[in-house]
Amino acid sequence: MTRKFVLIGFMGAGKSTAARALGPGGADVDHVIEERAGESVRDIFARAGEAHFRALEEQTTLELLADPSVRAVALGGGALGSPAIRAAIAAHTVVWIDIDVDSAWHRVTHSHHPHRRPLASDPERFRALYAERHDGYWELADVIVPANRAREIAQVLTCLDGLPDRPGLRTLWAASASGDYPVHIGPGLLCEAGFWPAAVTGRRVIVSDYNAFRHHGAHLSPAFADVRIMPGEQSKTIAHAEIVWTEMARHGVTRSDVVAALGGGVVGDLAGFCAATYQRGVPVVQVPTTLVAQVDSAYGGKTGVDLPEAKNYVGAYHQPAAVIVDPLTLTTLPEAEVAAGYAEVVKTALIAGGGLWERVAAGAEPTDPAVIAGCALTKLRIVASDERDGGPRQLLNLGHTVGHALETVTGYARYRHGEAVGLGLLAALRLSGQDALREQVADLLAARGLPTHAGPGLELEPIIFATAKDKKRTGEGPVPFVLLRTPGEAIYGQHVTPAALRAAVKELIA
Ligand SMILES: NC(=O)c1ccc[n+]([C@@H]2O[C@H](COP(=O)([O-])OP(=O)(O)OC[C@H]3O[C@@H](n4cnc5c(N)ncnc54)[C@H](O)[C@@H]3O)[C@@H](O)[C@H]2O)c1
Structure with missing residues (x-):
């Protein structure tokens, strides 16, 4: 039949x-x-x-x-x-x-x-x-x-077309004002089937870091060129973008070629930014290999780099031509990185509510393809309604205002992004008056080895100062926060009193 x-x-x-x-x-x-x-x-x-x-x-x-x-x-x-x-x-x-x-x-x-x-x-x-x-x-x-x-x-x-017939494979269609693309999520899709979307033609230029390339670079062959950066947030800078642009130019990459961003959120953001700007824009296929990237950063087209002053301060919107998600690539990911991704899973499940939150609250494995796909769908739905952060997309920043501030004051070196987001979530839940839920989330984070306290040695004032640098802030107004009424009902653009913010952060560093 x-x-x-x-x-x-x-x-x-x-x-x-x-x-x-x-x-x-x-x-x-x-x-x-x-x-x-x-x-x-x-x-x-x-x-x-x-x-x-x-x-x-x-x-x-x-x-x-x-x-x-x-x-x-x-x-x-x-x-x-x-x-x-x-x-x-x-x-x-x-x-x-x-x-x-x-x-x-x-x-x-x-x-x-x-x-x-x-x-x-x-x-x-x-x-x-x-x-x-x-x-x-x-x-x-x-x-x-x-x-x-x-x-x-x-x-x-x-x-x-050309998609292998594999159990558990799902395709999510991402719609956005500046362009649509498919997201293919399936165990073994990359590692076993070596899948590449038929519609994305052009020579592949792999941009990756040493870890992701070592484990999974071969699955993307044949590659026309590959550029590798050192792993870690410290590589998400303009200096590294220049290295990537220069390598692309040296290899003779043209606008009919395509960048394959193989790696975590750092590679995805940096390679996406280089693709957005190289010759004013070449296509990028996101091939996320960390949990953070598979549940969050690979979708939605935000690309960019950090400044020493603040995170993600320079960048561009550049929707991918496709996203290939193989949860089996996570088998090589260190445990601590899986844990860091777990914070984004919890964040997304709190925003989504319903079945996704129920599964996560009941202790579902974050690397379960159904959990990854549920998070991807949640993000895609939000981005579809607001590509450029004018409104509902801000919901995705639940936990990020304090999380980013913690990353900034520690020079991006002390916490993984996900770890900082986990701490930021706890602050956001306290600010939301969700005391019981805060305890539940703290238990979930702790069970995966994530920090629930930010000490020692951190001072309150620099963190509060850093929250004021949040990109959601406009003009001289206060920083708007994302708060949660209940799982499935997050609200953005909320103002909190300075005293409440101080208390929520103080509790984290006590
Ligand atoms: N663009 C967005 O919408 C968005 C959303 C969320 C986060 N982010 C960004 O994502 C970044 C964090 O991403 P991340 O947590 O993936 O960190 P990351 O990219 O630094 O990766 C974490 C570590 O895992 C290694 N690695 C990657 N894949 C591997 C694999 N399969 N096996 C073994 N090791 C592997 C990397 O080399 C690195 O050492 C932050 O810069 C954050 O700002 C962006």
Whole structure:
């Protein structure tokens, strides 16, 4: 049987639009049921009840999945409640059209087809249903496409060309104002399959550090050139960017070539910045090999270098052409680096809430591909709504204002970025008045060997001074903080009193 695309997602996500956009052979289950019955879904619900409709839905779905003339099937919103349908779609490529609950509500309440949505009359029930179904979509999805790309789904799915058929592989489509790209996440994708996206042509220029290259450089062959820097944050400087630019020029790299950034966040930020600026911009493929990079820094297109005065002060937005994430590259990563990445996992899970936070709070392994993909999806959703940090993207800075200040006052040498973020998270939770959650997070961090105190030898005033250098601050105003109401509900642009900030930092260095 040839693989079909099975389109899943909540009401209003645009599954029917996507099925239509996939051309001849696109079938929408609700539409087929209505045509055959000669009445609307809402009327079938009203006349014969939900159980009758679900039986009809199951029968029609199974029939369409077995029909060789059908290429793509858009399932009804509740179809995944049927074990028979869940079993049948396992042999196909499941594409989740992902929509946030507010957009879904807006769409269904302004829909041309209100008769199709018998479950969309009560906003509270709608939200509850969304929360109930969300993790089910997540579990089943091979490909996740944002709802605002449903019309372009045919182009989006070409990113699957040449992708090996491997268990556990997921592709997330990253949408942003300045460019879209696929994120392929799969154990062994790089180390075993040597995957490189077919759509990214051009000679590969590997930019890496000595550790990442030694362990994984061979998986990216054939390379046209490679440039290696010394490992560590101390390499994220303009001087190192100049080394990379110079090496690229010496090798005769042109704009039709592509930079492969192989390594952690330092390499990703530096190589991305060099790609953004070399000859005014060459493409970059991010190939993250640390946990920090796989859950966070490889996505979203922020690139740059540090100044001695402050971190990440010079840079550019440069979205990657693709991201290749192989969790197996983490098997060579030192334990302390995995721990540093864990702080970013906890941060992301606190922002996401829901199933991701539940898994992380229950002690999930941070290198679990599902945890990595969950963090990636969380970041991509936020960046899609705000590429340039004007609003919601600031949420990703939970814990970072104090975290960056700790890195700055210690000359970037004492803490790994993730370690500083873990400490910053504790300060942010105290400032949020989340005392019990702070204890829970401190326990999670401590269980992975992360510091929960910043002492000894640190002084309060330089840290407070360094927080004022935060890039989110505008003009002479106070530094805005990201605070947390509850997991899943972070808020940005919050002002805290100087006394509260002092107390939260003092507690860390006591
Ligand atoms: N651009 C963004 O959106 C963003 C987001 C978060 C963090 N960051 C940046 O990321 C940086 C931190 O990244 P990081 O924590 O990955 O640090 P890193 O890049 O310094 O890597 C940590 C260490 O792991 C080594 N290493 C990398 N891959 C390895 C592997 N597979 N096996 C063995 N060793 C390996 C490196 O050589 C290095 O010694 C910071 O500069 C931070 O500002 C950027």
